[in-house]
Amino acid sequence: MISKMMVDLGRKRSCIRELFEYGKQQAELVGIENVYDYSIGNPSVPAPVNIATTMRKLLEGDSVQLHGYTSANGCKPAREAVAEDLTRRSKSLIRPENIFFTCGAAPAICASIRALAYEGSEFILIAPYFAEYPVYVNYNGGKAVIVEADIKEFQINFDALEKVINEKTQAVIINMPNNPSGIVYSDETVHNLATILENKSQKYGHPIYIISDEPYRELVYDGVDTPFIPSIYPQTIICYSFSKSLSMPGERIGYVCVPDVAQDSDDLYYAIAGAARTLGHVCAPSLMQWIIAENSRLRPDLSIYDQNRQTLFKELSRIGYRCIKPMGAFYMLVEAPGGDAQHFSDLAKEENLLVVPANDFGCPGFFRISTCVSPGMIERSIPAFEKAYQKALN
Amino acid sequence: MISKMMVDLGRKRSCIRELFEYGKQQAELVGIENVYDYSIGNPSVPAPVNIATTMRKLLEGDSVQLHGYTSANGCKPAREAVAEDLTRRSKSLIRPENIFFTCGAAPAICASIRALAYEGSEFILIAPYFAEYPVYVNYNGGKAVIVEADIKEFQINFDALEKVINEKTQAVIINMPNNPSGIVYSDETVHNLATILENKSQKYGHPIYIISDEPYRELVYDGVDTPFIPSIYPQTIICYSFSKSLSMPGERIGYVCVPDVAQDSDDLYYAIAGAARTLGHVCAPSLMQWIIAENSRLRPDLSIYDQNRQTLFKELSRIGYRCIKPMGAFYMLVEAPGGDAQHFSDLAKEENLLVVPANDFGCPGFFRISTCVSPGMIERSIPAFEKAYQKALN
Numbered sequence: 001m002i003s004k005m006m007v008d009l010g011r012k013r014s015c016i017r018e019l020f021e022y023g024k025q026q027a028e029l030v031g032i033e034n035v036y037d038y039s040i041g042n043p044s045v046p047a048p049v050n051i052a053t054t055m056r057k058l059l060e061g062d063s064v065q066l067h068g069y070t071s072a073n074g075c076k077p078a079r080e081a082v083a084e085d086l087t088r089r090s091k092s093l094i095r096p097e098n099i100f101f102t103c104g105a106a107p108a109i110c111a112s113i114r115a116l117a118y119e120g121s122e123f124i125l126i127a128p129y130f131a132e133y134p135v136y137v138n139y140n141g142g143k144a145v146i147v148e149a150d151i152k153e154f155q156i157n158f159d160a161l162e163k164v165i166n167e168k169t170q171a172v173i174i175n176m177p178n179n180p181s182g183i184v185y186s187d188e189t190v191h192n193l194a195t196i197l198e199n200k201s202q203k204y205g206h207p208i209y210i211i212s213d214e215p216y217r218e219l220v221y222d223g224v225d226t227p228f229i230p231s232i233y234p235q236t237i238i239c240y241s242f243s244k245s246l247s248m249p250g251e252r253i254g255y256v257c258v259p260d261v262a263q264d265s266d267d268l269y270y271a272i273a274g275a276a277r278t279l280g281h282v283c284a285p286s287l288m289q290w291i292i293a294e295n296s297r298l299r300p301d302l303s304i305y306d307q308n309r310q311t312l313f314k315e316l317s318r319i320g321y322r323c324i325k326p327m328g329a330f331y332m333l334v335e336a337p338g339g340d341a342q343h344f345s346d347l348a349k350e351e352n353l354l355v356v357p358a359n360d361f362g363c364p365g366f367f368r369i370s371t372c373v374s375p376g377m378i379e380r381s382i383p384a385f386e387k388a389y390q391k392a393l394n
Numbered sequence: 395m396i397s398k399m400m401v402d403l404g405r406k407r408s409c410i411r412e413l414f415e416y417g418k419q420q421a422e423l424v425g426i427e428n429v430y431d432y433s434i435g436n437p438s439v440p441a442p443v444n445i446a447t448t449m450r451k452l453l454e455g456d457s458v459q460l461h462g463y464t465s466a467n468g469c470k471p472a473r474e475a476v477a478e479d480l481t482r483r484s485k486s487l488i489r490p491e492n493i494f495f496t497c498g499a500a501p502a503i504c505a506s507i508r509a510l511a512y513e514g515s516e517f518i519l520i521a522p523y524f525a526e527y528p529v530y531v532n533y534n535g536g537k538a539v540i541v542e543a544d545i546k547e548f549q550i551n552f553d554a555l556e557k558v559i560n561e562k563t564q565a566v567i568i569n570m571p572n573n574p575s576g577i578v579y580s581d582e583t584v585h586n587l588a589t590i591l592e593n594k595s596q597k598y599g600h601p602i603y604i605i606s607d608e609p610y611r612e613l614v615y616d617g618v619d620t621p622f623i624p625s626i627y628p629q630t631i632i633c634y635s636f637s638k639s640l641s642m643p644g645e646r647i648g649y650v651c652v653p654d655v656a657q658d659s660d661d662l663y664y665a666i667a668g669a670a671r672t673l674g675h676v677c678a679p680s681l682m683q684w685i686i687a688e689n690s691r692l693r694p695d696l697s698i699y700d701q702n703r704q705t706l707f708k709e710l711s712r713i714g715y716r717c718i719k720p721m722g723a724f725y726m727l728v729e730a731p732g733g734d735a736q737h738f739s740d741l742a743k744e745e746n747l748l749v750v751p752a753n754d755f756g757c758p759g760f761f762r763i764s765t766c767v768s769p770g771m772i773e774r775s776i777p778a779f780e781k782a783y784q785k786a787l788n
Binding site: 001002003005006007008009010011040042043044045046047051052055056059062063064066067068069070103104106107108109110111114115116117118121132135136139140170206247248249250251252264267268269270271272273274275276277278279280281282283284285286287288289 | 395396397399400401402403404405434436437438439440441445446449450453456457458460461462463464497498500501502503504505508509510511512515526529530533534564600641642643644645646658661662663664665666667668669670671672673674675676677678679680681682683
């Protein structure tokens with residue numbers, strides 16, 4: 001017998017992938033220059049040149065070490081490099097023993113959930129949230145509980161949050177800079193969140209964790225800084241990926257950081273290691289680990305993303321769209337003219353303009369555009385945005 | 395609350411890792427040349443030189459494509475290359491649509507189990523089996539059921555197998571060439587297995603699958619050939635890894651093949667895709683996929699492994715050990731003199747000879763040695779094998 005639940009999960013293409021595939025087909029019909037695909041979040045700038053340089057150098061060395069198994073938690077030089085980088089930036093001591101390398105952020109999040117899940121346990125998602133979180137929670141032993149979006153500021157709807165926390169709450173998953181909104185929570189928001197979780201943890205007699213999913217951590221603009229959450233709330237598990245910061249999302253390299261300040265941090269770390277084992281984790285890709293060992297301080301060139309963000313915000317606002325100005329990541333959330341994001345996405349499609357309704361991100365009434373596209377495409381797409389806007393309001 | 399079950403899984407180092415770490419410490423004390431470490435199965439021959447050549451070439455190309463997301467099931471050229479290679483070797487048509495790339499065989503097996511698991515479902519392991527199988531089964535929705543080893547021929551104990559199959563049996567996991575025994579099942583064994591599973595499938599009204607874990611498929615000696623299981627038993631899911639065949643176990647690149655001949659093969663494929671999603675799979679490492687696309691026909695240089703196998707079999711037999719002559723992989727299973735493998739392993743340790751008791755492989759009374767070591771170490775280790783043998787019998 002084949003699990004019907006799994007068949008459905010496998011068959012149901014995400015709305016993003018659906019649009020992305022449509023775009024590729026449409027490009028063959030009308031020409032790639034006439035399709036304005038804002039669907040997918042694939043970094044559009046190349047990996048920093050140091051990545052290839054390091055790789056060429058490593059290829060001169062010992063193949064058996066380079067491509068061999070590392071320890072399950074990662075090779076020591078890579079863990080040391082990440083620990084050193086995090087310590088320098090956060091001014092909190094992070095040791096190599098706090099780092100567990102994974103095949104990207106997705107299994108890092110799954111392992112963190114499994115490490116905490118028990119029958120009936122709940123994990124809170126703050127809308128808007130990354131569309132795969134409900135899958136990760138609901139199929140790794142937990143139950144996803146949604147907190148509706150604060151659609152004014154895109155911070156956290158604390159009234160709604162307080163109402164859903166109960167004795168079964170194990171963690172709150174946050175993501176900032178946020179996909180899809182591009183928002184970075186303010187200091188006030190993070191401190192409020194910490195206070196609430198501290199109180200609730202005390203009330204229910206067990207820590208309620210923050211699982212902080214931070215693949216966009218370095219993609220911030222206008223001097224915005226993303227806080228180091230464990231310094232504010234110790235019961236934090238950081239999940240990170242080098243996908244976006246080093247423009248290599250396909251390479252599946254990331255890590256979990258369990259800081260010493262977390263309660264029973266040793267047990268927590270081992271629970272994540274155990275959980276990873278049950279997911280089929282053996283080690284993170286070894287070549288990439290050795291590359292990270294030498295390049296943990298590399299940062300992305302954000303100039304194109306920043307320019308795109310500025311252009312799109314300015315142009316779309318000029319047309320009449322209500323946009324959330326992104327502070328980070330490479331997405332922008334826009335209110336759907338007419339109010340129905342799916343309908344608007346369909347209208348836009350008629351103009352070969354591909355935008356993702358944010359329903360799956362827990363934010364109906366909005367659509368998401370990925371700003372990691374070519375500046376030329378943005379310029380060519382503006383008339384399509386104008387037409388779709390007019391259509392939606394008529 | 396941290397899951398105690400996961401903490402225990404994370405803290406409990408495998409016996410293999412325990413010995414391996416001990417060996418590294420001991421080497422610092424007595425010199426690396428005086429430690430005879432047969433514990434771990436890390437390929438000791440470098441990756442074929444074409445791997446580095448292809449990588450250098452790819453680094454000249456488009457970084458965004460090379461390191462970008464592929465489709466969840468893998469980039470088309472890699473799936474095409476694998477399908478073409480499998481078709482040529484098996485003389486059964488395998489299409490790119492039958493292939494789903496994964497981060498190695500371990501998550502491929504976990505996804506296959508999840509695709510079939512339901513409350514109470516059972517998965518049969520044939521001893522000796524790879525020590526992580528019980529973890530993969532028991533933590534992905536199934537229950538592992540063990541069939542005791544045929545310790546004469548190391549084929550399958552069919553009487554025992556028939557007894558444990560029932561209406562809840564979803565699959566039998568096989569591994570050949572086998573880790574730890576190095577045995578390849580005979581044609582007769584595979585056909586018997588197929589007949590039993592066909593009958594039982596009919597009896598219980600649902601297919602009982604074979605999950606065929608084949609990372610050692612190309613590591614065979616003396617002209618032995620590993621059969622293409624779906625040609626004999628259609629309800630087969632193949633899990634493969636390039637870890638051993640291309641000497642890159644750290645790179646986490648493998649695949650699932652769901653052949654068209656399997657019942658509802660489309661559903662089965664999608665169920666595995668869905669299951670992979672719940673494990674945090676996004677895609678397999680992209681650079682490695684592009685490398686496989688150009689090197690799917692590469693085969694390992696087996697000469698050293700073969701030579702080691704011959705030497706060890708000859709020398710250990712001469713001393714008096716009862717060894718199972720391996721037909722494939724790079725392991726050898728040896729009967730523990732005195733009968734207690736843990737005790738023998740402890741005695742051997744006193745001679746700085748590190749061998750793994752096969753208890754965790756479901757084969758008590760035997761120990762495993764990895765033959766992927768340097769020929770020089772083998773030569774130096776023979777006196778230690780002699781001493782340990784004498785000690786164990788006195």
